[in-house]
Amino acid sequence: MNLKSIGLFCIVGILVVLCTVGAGCTGTTSPGTGDGSDEPKTIEMVYTPWGTAISSANVMKQVLEEAGYDVELKQVDVGLAFQAVAGGNVDCFIDAWVPSCHGSYMNEYEGQMDFVRYNMEGTRCGLVVPSYVTIDSIDELNSVKDKFDGQIIGIEPGAGIMGQSEDAIEEYGLDYTVIAGSEVGMLTTLSSAIDKEEWVVVTGWTPHWKFARWDLKYLDDPKGVYGGEEYIATLARLGLQEDKPEAYAILERFHWTADDMCEVMYAIEQGIPEDEAAAAWIAGNHDQVDAWLGKA
Numbered sequence: 001m002n003l004k005s006i007g008l009f010c011i012v013g014i015l016v017v018l019c020t021v022g023a024g025c026t027g028t029t030s031p032g033t034g035d036g037s038d039e040p041k042t043i044e045m046v047y048t049p050w051g052t053a054i055s056s057a058n059v060m061k062q063v064l065e066e067a068g069y070d071v072e073l074k075q076v077d078v079g080l081a082f083q084a085v086a087g088g089n090v091d092c093f094i095d096a097w098v099p100s101c102h103g104s105y106m107n108e109y110e111g112q113m114d115f116v117r118y119n120m121e122g123t124r125c126g127l128v129v130p131s132y133v134t135i136d137s138i139d140e141l142n143s144v145k146d147k148f149d150g151q152i153i154g155i156e157p158g159a160g161i162m163g164q165s166e167d168a169i170e171e172y173g174l175d176y177t178v179i180a181g182s183e184v185g186m187l188t189t190l191s192s193a194i195d196k197e198e199w200v201v202v203t204g205w206t207p208h209w210k211f212a213r214w215d216l217k218y219l220d221d222p223k224g225v226y227g228g229e230e231y232i233a234t235l236a237r238l239g240l241q242e243d244k245p246e247a248y249a250i251l252e253r254f255h256w257t258a259d260d261m262c263e264v265m266y267a268i269e270q271g272i273p274e275d276e277a278a279a280a281w282i283a284g285n286h287d288q289v290d291a292w293l294g295k296a
Contacts, residue, residue: 039244043071044090046081049156050183051208052232053095055264056119058278060094060254063289067250079105079158086112088237091244092251094119096235100227101125101160101205114241116234116248119255120207123230125161126218127152127168128204130194137220141174147199152178153189154203161203161226168225178203190214205230207258209266253292260285 043064047057061071074090082102084090086109096102127138135144152169154162157180165178186202187210193200194214201219210216234251241248260281267277282289290296 039246041069043069043092043244043247044074045071046074046076046084046090046093047095048078048081049075050095050159051265051268052205052261054268054274055261055278056094056232058274059264059281060251062275062278062282063254063292064247064250066289067246067293069247077156077158078102078160082106082109082113082235085109085235085237088239090237091240091247092116092234092236094232094234094251094254096233097123097125097160097205097230098233099230101164101230103227104160104163112238114236114238116236116251117255118231119234120232120258120261121229122206122258123232124206124218124226125164125230126204126221126226127165127201128210128216128218129199129201130190130197131215131217132197133199133201133217135219136217137222138168138172138174138225139222141172141176141201141219144199145175148176148201150176152176152201152203153186154178154180155183155186156180159203161205164226165203168221168223171223171225207262207265209262209269212262212266213269249294250292253294256288260288 045057045061047053057073061073064071074084076084081093082096082105085093096106098106129135133147135141141148152165154165156162162178162180168174169176169178190200190202190210191214192198204210204216204218234254236248236251264277264281267280268274272280287296
């Protein structure tokens, strides 16, 4: 080997060493050692276009950002949310309603997601009417079909409660049609009907700010189509605990109440931007946030 070749070989070797060291300093190498010290500081979270999911996603985004993460939120239909987590395309989804409302998605993707924990207890789904409506049970709906124009006002077609409502029509033999739309559309119809004291039946769930604004009631469900008490669960992609243990630990500690969520939801409904509503709740509840962050 001549001197020119030796010099070239040395230069190449130095460049290789520098590139290796540089890669190690940028954090773009392996997912980490498992103690959270060098895990990638990015989180991708999906959420749905409903008040519950918007509230929890914006709060958790800011909590994770406080822990040093760069958080990307992606709003998708609920079916795509489950698909994305099960496919490992995003890190987490924190608004899964189980066991009934999103039960079909949980069954479809069983074993393909990590069930982290329940983050809220005491939730509920069902058919909701204004309290001035004089029936109290789903099995009375056919007797007053004309009062409701034979319609149940629903939300997005892929929502679990929409499937449950189709099941209710079959189980109770209802001569009704479930009208698909959006949460905003459902609430607009509900508000308009209440202003005129007209009868209306909508798909509903708790927690939701509409119960604070209007005097509403659930129709009894003697056949149990909508299930009993529901829970909101946190789901993660398989491998998140190993790849990003610090972030996973925050998700494991994340738990709040329906009143907490309603505070954020109602602020958003009053016109406060989502991020500001989340920030205000965090500022007023930082002891709880510190517990999620593992500081308490």
